Amino acid sequence: MNMTKKEVEKSEKNKEQESEVEKVVAVNGDKQEKKIYFFFEIVKIVLMAFLIIFPIRTFIFQPFFVKGASMEPNFFNGEYLIVNELGYKKTVVAAGEKEFFTVEPFKDIKRGTPVVFRYPRNPEEFFIKRIVGLPNERIVIENKKIKIYNEEHPEGFLLDEKEYIPNHFETRGEEDFVLENEQYVVLGDNRSHSSDSRNWGILSRDYIVGKVLLRAWPLDRFKLY
DSSP, X not given: OOOOHHXXXXXXXXXXXXXXXXXXXXXHHHHHHHHHHHHHHHHHHHHHHHHHHHHIIIIIEEEEEOOSSTTTTTXXXXXXXXXXXXXXXXXXXXXXXXXXXXXXXXXXXXXTOEEEEEETTEEEEEEEEEEEEOTTOEEEEETTEEEEEOSXXXXXXXXXXTTTSOTTOOOOSOEXXXXXXXXXXXXXXXXXXXXXHHHHOOEEGGGEEEEEEEEEESGGGOEEO
């Protein structure tokens, strides 16, 4: 079948228009696919971040800012600390009222360790103090000195704290603590300006969040503990 010149030109024009339509559809399709791909990439990143950060923040490390002067000269107001929680903190994993499991503390805390804990009189607040008295010990504070009685030293011994506080820092007060299992005596390094066991009593292990791992800020005071 023969076609006139006009018919040939019209046919070619129709083919060009169809080709342009196909190109537009293809471009729009690519854009839509890119949007869907981008959306799923964002979802994937968020899920990965959650799966990595949530366990770390829940079970391992937690950042804290120092508030106040109770731990001077070792920790100053505004310093940024990373606290190691693994093994020191009781953690209940739950969603709403549904509790899935509980991780109990399994690491011993040594005397002289700086720890972060929930303030027993207001668990929404966090304190940083130093462990002075350990479970099943008797801690006597008198004449500005600390004497500790335990199985190894039934006659008692005077606590030497020169490693972390200056000699002129005095431990004021008259206290006699008899500790049971999972109980501690905690004191601030700045003994004259600290709310600690001398004010509100014995600290239960349940309130302890973790031990100070490092001071991250300021950089010129960066330190691992």
